[in-house]
Amino acid sequence: MSLNAILDFAPPLVFAALGGVLSERAGVVNIGLEGMMRFGAFAAAAGAIFSGSPWIGLWCGALAGAAAAGAHALLSLRFRADQVVSGVALNLVALGLVTYLLQSVFGSSGVSPPAPSLPRDRFGHTALSYAALIAPLIFAFWLSRTAAGLRVRAVGEHPRAAATLGVRVLRLRAFCVLGSGALAGIGGAALSIGILGQFDARMPAGQGFMALAAVVFGKWTPLGAAGAAFFFAAADALQRQLSFSFHAADLRLDGIFLALPYALTLLVLALSIGKTKAPAADGVPYDPEGR
Amino acid sequence: MPDAPPAGPDAAMSVRARLFSPARDPLWGAAFAVFTSLAVSFIAIAATGRNPALGFAYLADGAFGGAGPLGETAIKGAVLLLTGLSVSVAFTVGLFNIGAEGQLIWGALAAAVVGRFDLPLVLPCALLAAAAAGALWGLIPALLKVRRGVHEVISTILLNWIAIHLVHGWLVAGPLAAAGSGASVSVAGTEPIRAAAFLPRLLQGSRLDLGFPLALCIAFAVWYLLTRTHRGFEWRATGAGLEAAEASGIPASRRVCEAMALSGALSGLAGALLILGTEHKYPGVFRTGYGFDGIAVALVGGGTAAGTVFAGLFFGAIRAGATRLQLVGIHPSFAELIQGLAVLLVAAPRMFAPLLRRLRGAPGTAAAAPPVPTVQA
């Protein structure tokens, strides 16, 4: 086990976590990260297979994630639906629709055909691994130093204050939600054409929720969330290593090891010291003509 | 209802409570969601070049065409209405229980284990064990929430995965596996339960078992608890206004834990119904998804017990009939799609609000809704 393994497994979590941060800092709860990752993973694999290029697949993944996020944005921003319900609904639709598409497009209920994967360099890493190291830094810089970043922060804490100063709250939130979907889609793509080389019907197998936990654990900051994501990826890599060395599969014990990362995530959340404070307006539908 | 600015900030209201506020006509909203999702599916099937009318005919036949199909609808509906109630009960105290799947799995396992013992009242014992197992698994996220502020959506989902891995990947594959299963772990599952633990079948030519009337009785009991007892009132107050409930003397944290324990127990019982009624052991391959569907059932059912029962039966029918869709070349997973759409549509009550108002008023006039909507207890 090495840093290499962590760098390989981190990108899905890191990108999804960054997506979570973007959406929630703007004030929109995004439980649907799991579904957006799923759409992204499938679209990336399908796009890569049909075009022959993994890069096109990556674009497809980002677009699919953004499109899914569009539904979430429409429901929560335009129709002011409960954001948690909207996210959960999105996950349910993603579950069914992608399974259905896997069947109707590829005729399989397990895995897709092998997809052209992202090229690896001499260390065995894809571009996404390096991107996962740089993206959090860029995001953090953007959030704290640009005007757009300032407005996003304002809109997530006190949208009405921003509105009185001419900031277009709903539009900004919509961009952030779409952006978060694109990031989650890239995270999903990292799973299918970055790590596995094909789409598996179980993807992302709860990683969208681990990404959410990373957002909470990282106190809704880009660097914190990315750090937490790396931590969870390390735990996952460790689990695989232990499972392998204990011959867990032969002893029929691999269930215990597979459960470990989730249990660890839960433990970490439970022990997070102090009441973690989400952005003040997180999850509250914004009504332009309300009081 | 006039769109006057609300008397106070919307944010002060529990968001969950807003969704389930009975004044918002959940029955109409659910009916529209169901109807629209069916319509959209109809169009989607046609768009893929297949015959939607035939497909729906097969679907209906698979759900209602005879004793066998009716039995399937009933037993699947029974499980779904229980997981739906599980989620609804959690909603009552303002919590979103996504963990029904994990609670169901532990309940199923408990039933499968207890059902093997030579006890005088093995069937009720197995049911109780399942309820207890589910209740414990439901208590964990509740405690995490009230003591450590961990958001229940995340914790219940993580617990689902923990349950799936521990039970499927270890317990059922390892220590509890049926003897002599050897290499074919994936098919074997646990030892079969004793015949005395079977839920008795009720209808010739179908798999309809005691679980169905049992589920209906449980639904009634839950309804009674929530709407007719003061404990249920305290739960509803906790979900509707946490601070107000606490300030009035209700021990909110304790109520939340109680409700989540019941919620878990209901899902656990759902799992027991599957084992004791249909499978008669914990099977090696057991990807049911009934727990997740429970969320859909609860949302479409609008938070009322009656709504949940009907939504549960509706989704049960869809599940029962879905296998027949293959006869027109549609994969059964399409059923999940219909459900997902229904949930998505239910999530946006405002989409229907103008339409609903027009329908409730006399045709051609402005909304004839009462000036202040009333609350149905």
Add this chain to the structure above:
Amino acid sequence: MTAALSLVGIRKRFGALTAVDGVSLSVAPGEVLALVGENGAGKSTLISVACGLYKADEGKVVAFGRELPAGDARSAIDAGIGVVYQHFMLVGPLTVWENVVLGREPRRFGLIDAARARREVARTAVEFGLSVEVDAQVSSLNVAAQQRVEIVKQLWRGARVLILDEPTAVLAPREADELVRTVRALAAGGRSVIFISHKLREVLAVADRVAVLRRGRLTRESACAETSAGQLAEAVTGAAERPAASAPRRQSPLLPASSLLRCSDIQCNRSNGRPALRGLSFRLTRGEILGIAGVDGNGQSELAEVLTGLRSFTGTASLDGVPLGSTPAAVRAHGVVHLPEDRHRRALCLPLSVEENFALGRQRAPPFARGLRIDKSGRRARAEDLIEAFDLRPPLPLARAGDLSGGNQQKLVAARELAQGNPKLVVAVQPTRGLDLGATRRVHEALRNTARQGAGVLLVSLDLDELRAVCDRIAVLYEGRVTGIASPETSDEDLGRLMLGQEPARA
């Protein structure tokens, strides 16, 4: 001379409710116009239309001769209209300068030019004589400082018409005086100010002209020099009486006064860990209404929470000789009832019905329950009695509590807490905030009745007029201690000193 800001024929509806009905107003450059009216008269709506937050259904907004596009906050800001709201529009975690430049950030190479922003904000503040800490986090500032930030925010954007919505509602008398000086200085400098307030004496002191809104219509407009407070009051309420003095003088209780509540050296912390009460002591007798005055944030809220079991404390508090309970259920059993400050969160379950809200706190006992079961008919009967006694509108037990108006919601809470059983101690915090005159009178009457029956009433309020009208004695809190006990006849100036921790001037 062109008016600085002109509202012509504004009409705005919310569903069936017409909030503003054909109002035309204008203010000249360098003029201070006061806008007066009861809560719900339409002042806030009118202002929101003027600054482009709301789109008027009819009418137009003209700034310096140019008509503004409706519902466009940006063009209103560009035209020089700035609003300081009653509930501040400040983003807590951001700094002062970030709040001031938000939406119009100075840039350099695509990034925010923080140095220039800081410089400009500091310069604007100095230019108008307002002291602000440019790098402070807004949430750490006190209310008066936050208000200064709001004013700087508008001035930095080049506001030439400044609209202040109830600016002195949250200020101590001394801070209010300072604000009045600032306003006059702004006017002298050529800016126009629209000053919204329901404090009639204050309005006459600060403004040049005064306009009165009532039920969405303009009922009077005149120069302040030619108007008396009485005339204003008449225009505001439509009746020939002064709201402040309309409440009858408090009668002395007929029962012998005996000590009901004794608090000694109470100490407690705020939610953020900082001390709130630092050794508070006072006594309350039976049948007495004791007012708690003070600038918001000096421990009044925490005191109320301590007495109602919502906050832990050290020190001794005893009710009728028995130590006060430490949980809401315990104090309730002891006979303490609470009319909380934030009724939406603390007193009402908004999605539930009126009837169910009446049961809150008493749901396990008759008439609301029989054994384990809810007694529906008993609950209905009790609800109908309370609705009638307090004239709740609409008189529907099944109406959703969240759909009631603020006044009716408060009447619900008052009915529930005061008219059921015999409370021993009533802790009422800002019970008439946001209520119109009728509802206010009813709540005051209910409090007096409860006191007459022998209960002790603790009335926490930021409104000195209310305290004077209702209370027997007024205790003033400053930084978590009682700085003095005043009588209702004490002057504003003396009360003001106590509220700021100074000794009252002795003649």
